[in-house]
Amino acid sequence: MDTRTVVERFFDRLTAGAVEDVAALVSDPVDWYIPGHEAIAPWLGRRTRRHEVEEVYRLLFRNVEPIRFAMHDIVVEGNVAVASGEFASRMLATGNVYESLLFVHFTVVDGQIVRYRLLEDTYGLVRAMSAHPSHPAV
Numbered sequence: 001m002d003t004r005t006v007v008e009r010f011f012d013r014l015t016a017g018a019v020e021d022v023a024a025l026v027s028d029p030v031d032w033y034i035p036g037h038e039a040i041a042p043w044l045g046r047r048t049r050r051h052e053v054e055e056v057y058r059l060l061f062r063n064v065e066p067i068r069f070a071m072h073d074i075v076v077e078g079n080v081a082v083a084s085g086e087f088a089s090r091m092l093a094t095g096n097v098y099e100s101l102l103f104v105h106f107t108v109v110d111g112q113i114v115r116y117r118l119l120e121d122t123y124g125l126v127r128a129m130s131a132h133p134s135h136p137a138v
């Protein structure tokens with residue numbers, strides 16, 4: 001598979017909630033990083049193995065109710081792709097809705113994701129995970 005196809009399949013499988021199928025697109029080992037406050041959102045952080053990436057999405061879907069997701073652009077140059085989009089999710093622990101832009105940097109080799117970086121509004125995520133729904137954080 002070429003880089004664009006891998007990235008498009010990644011997002012298709014992710015929005016379908018197909019955790020095992022998402023993980024199947026990831027190399028083992030992998031260089032995976034989503035920066036943020038891991039104590040509040042344990043699906044963030046570094047991962048190096050495919051099964052750890054699968055667990056990332058199991059944790060995410062146990063803690064988050066997806067509301068909407070829109071992919072805007074995927075720009076590909078060789079084996080590198082950068083995707084931009086936006087989403088909204090309800091944090092099940094608080095009931096708060098978290099909305100953010102997202103940017104994902106992929107490196108794909110031999111049809112598998114070997115490097116992954118996701119950037120989102122981590123401050124907004126901390127607020128959504130920390131605040132009581134009727135008492136938003138300042």
